[in-house]
Amino acid sequence: MATAAPALPRKRILLSGVFGPFGVDDEYGRKENIMELFHNQVTKAQGAASWRYHHRSFGLYFLAANVDADVTVLDFPSRRRFARELEKGYDVVGISFIAPNFVKAREMARLAREISPEATIVLGGHGAAIEGLEEQIDCDHVVRGEGIRWLREFLGQDPGAPFVHPVLPSIERRSILGVPVPGVGASLLVPGLGCVNGCRFCSTSHFFDRKYTAFLPAGRDLFETACRIADLRGTDEFFVMDENFLKDTVRARELLAEMERHGRYFRFQLFSSAEAITAFGLDNLVRLGVEFVWIGVEAGGQQGNYAKNEGIDARALVRELRSRGIVVLASGILCQEHHTPDNMQQDVDFLVGIEPDLVQFMLLTPMPTTGLYREHQAKGLLRTELPYEEWHGQKHLAFQHPAFPGDSAERWLQAAFRKDYEVNGSSMLRVVETALRGYRRLADLPRRDACLEQRMRELREQTREWAALLPTIASNAVNPAERRRALGLDRQVAAALGTPSVRERARRVGARTLAAWWRLRLRLFGDGLQPSTIVTRVRPGLAGIASVGMSAAEETAEELRFAAAG
Ligand code: B12
Ligand code: SF4
Numbered sequence: 001m002a003t004a005a006p007a008l009p010r011k012r013i014l015l016s017g018v019f020g021p022f023g024v025d026d027e028y029g030r031k032e033n034i035m036e037l038f039h040n041q042v043t044k045a046q047g048a049a050s051w052r053y054h055h056r057s058f059g060l061y062f063l064a065a066n067v068d069a070d071v072t073v074l075d076f077p078s079r080r081r082f083a084r085e086l087e088k089g090y091d092v093v094g095i096s097f098i099a100p101n102f103v104k105a106r107e108m109a110r111l112a113r114e115i116s117p118e119a120t121i122v123l124g125g126h127g128a129a130i131e132g133l134e135e136q137i138d139c140d141h142v143v144r145g146e147g148i149r150w151l152r153e154f155l156g157q158d159p160g161a162p163f164v165h166p167v168l169p170s171i172e173r174r175s176i177l178g179v180p181v182p183g184v185g186a187s188l189l190v191p192g193l194g195c196v197n198g199c200r201f202c203s204t205s206h207f208f209d210r211k212y213t214a215f216l217p218a219g220r221d222l223f224e225t226a227c228r229i230a231d232l233r234g235t236d237e238f239f240v241m242d243e244n245f246l247k248d249t250v251r252a253r254e255l256l257a258e259m260e261r262h263g264r265y266f267r268f269q270l271f272s273s274a275e276a277i278t279a280f281g282l283d284n285l286v287r288l289g290v291e292f293v294w295i296g297v298e299a300g301g302q303q304g305n306y307a308k309n310e311g312i313d314a315r316a317l318v319r320e321l322r323s324r325g326i327v328v329l330a331s332g333i334l335c336q337e338h339h340t341p342d343n344m345q346q347d348v349d350f351l352v353g354i355e356p357d358l359v360q361f362m363l364l365t366p367m368p369t370t371g372l373y374r375e376h377q378a379k380g381l382l383r384t385e386l387p388y389e390e391w392h393g394q395k396h397l398a399f400q401h402p403a404f405p406g407d408s409a410e411r412w413l414q415a416a417f418r419k420d421y422e423v424n425g426s427s428m429l430r431v432v433e434t435a436l437r438g439y440r441r442l443a444d445l446p447r448r449d450a451c452l453e454q455r456m457r458e459l460r461e462q463t464r465e466w467a468a469l470l471p472t473i474a475s476n477a478v479n480p481a482e483r484r485r486a487l488g489l490d491r492q493v494a495a496a497l498g499t500p501s502v503r504e505r506a507r508r509v510g511a512r513t514l515a516a517w518w519r520l521r522l523r524l525f526g527d528g529l530q531p532s533t534i535v536t537r538v539r540p541g542l543a544g545i546a547s548v549g550m551s552a553a554e555e556t557a558e559e560l561r562f563a564a565a566g
Helices: 037-041 058-065 079-086 099-115 148-154 203-207 219-233 249-262 274-280 282-288 314-323 344-353 371-378 408-424 427-443 450-467 470-475 480-497 502-525
Strands: 012-016 051-054 070-075 092-096 120-124 172-176 187-189 237-240 267-271 290-298 327-334 358-363 534-538
Touching: 012 058, 012 079, 037 051, 037 358, 058 070, 058 092, 058 148, 058 534, 070 079, 079 099, 092 099, 099 120, 120 148, 187 219, 219 237, 219 249, 249 274, 249 282, 249 450, 274 282, 274 290, 274 314, 282 290, 282 314, 282 450, 290 314, 314 327, 314 427, 327 344, 327 408, 327 427, 344 358, 344 408, 358 408, 427 450, 427 470, 427 480, 450 480, 470 480, 470 502
Parallel strands: 012 070, 012 092, 092 120, 187 237, 237 267, 267 290, 290 327, 327 358
Antiparallel strands: 051 172, 070 534
């Protein structure tokens, strides 16, 4: 009688993000590489009013949730903490990094070879796009593009096994003006990777071969995943990490239909291109529960712009979205090839003048693998002498541009962010304006179905909650114009929603006290914030089960686990 083959031991895998500290000038990094989306490249000039959040290295959790192995995810470790983890002995060490963290990834691979010589070292994430990486970092595999399929194949598992979406918060430690944002915060939803548009500068489109890899291909998949995550985390709000979510209009419509059929209404924060937004329809966005959208406006005119913006009046689009209560982040690209000190101000003024809630300015950067990189490489324009730590688009140009020598690109960036702040006020002020506009628009409708009733209630709540910051915004205003706008808006909110209750008034006092403390903290200790180390262990027997990482203080290295059926 044949005996069953002994089960192969489960692989022990360590998946790690790069080590901190982040956003400091040291031998491994630069002060511009802040581990915060908004403070890094959006609200950075807004002083105490800058939005402060951390985002995890999401890709690691997606890999962990989709393989049958004992996986430990280490997010935001220190170098020492990473080394200590390696001492536990792993079969595979996976390092996720982006190009500006090249030196950190190299040091981590070195440590892995030294401390755990038996381990297979795998490099992945956008940094893997760096040409000739295999010769520059001592590793066993470099994974370019989607990683789940690769890791499953590498482990001898079915690459086409059902996809498991991990249950994760989209952000950690949220505060604005030193005031913690209440509630559990939006959950993360990743419907898929990549974008088919292939704009020549775009890393994410090119890294995934200008194709879209859908994790959740149908509206129904999205709806069911959203229900599961919302039930577990206790919030109906989602940050949708998909480069161009509305590009698949059919799927977005299916999702809306599912929500309406079940009477279950989620709220979404999205990235989408202008053509995709327009094709989906602005009123549909309201029904879908879109509360925030990031749009690549890129430039004011035709020059330096892309097909996705053709025939679209960005100013009107932003106005219409905001009037529907949808917060808009518009991003623009500075120091493009056609820019000179004589014409670039027009693009800065355009971005500021369309009055979005938030503006990102980024320097044109030919990141490895993009069409732009290849073009500049062919023309011999790449600044190959510039270390990768500087390839982040917030200080130096990574290509030769005769019109912007020395530190002029950085000075332009700083002036652009400052101008947006001075002209448009703090983003938080604009966001309260947007919420009130959206609420009024819905409240003024002669008829509302169940979906729009729900959206109106949400906007009313949002306006009320965020308006508590208006007195603090007024006292922290960048100039008298912002102060007047904040006080005027507060009166408008009171007229629309009634005067604040005793509880709300108490919150307002609390907010002002916290903001005063925050300003003092910034003055005395600077504005650096480091994310806490997060350790997530996916244990034996939990294959196919989503893990929910919990924060662990670095020094106590406490490891909390919380698993949920996938
Ligand atoms: C969230 C995010 C952040 C977070 C950081 C989160 C973190 N803890 O690292 C914040 C907001 C702080 C941030 C900051 C910055 N970021 Co960022 N960020 C993103 C963003 C929007 C999403 C990444 C994500 O989670 N995607 C979803 C997951 C599921 O996909 P994924 O990460 O690609 O993972 C998949 C594969 O890549 C692969 N994979 C990933 N890791 C690994 C590891 C292994 C071992 C394997 C096998 C596979 C693998 O498998 C995964 C599943 O398929 C991307 C843009 C984008 N849409 O991807 C930019 C992006 C990654 N960021 C980028 C940059 C440049 C920066 C900044 C320098 C700021 C800036 N100027 O843009 C700073 C640097 C911060 C720092 N000190 O490191 C670039 C990277 C460019 C490049 N070619 O390297 C991107 C692509 C945006 C862009 N400009 O085009 N960022
Ligand atoms: S539309 Fe946006 S996500 Fe798509 S390729 Fe262009 S810049 Fe990238």
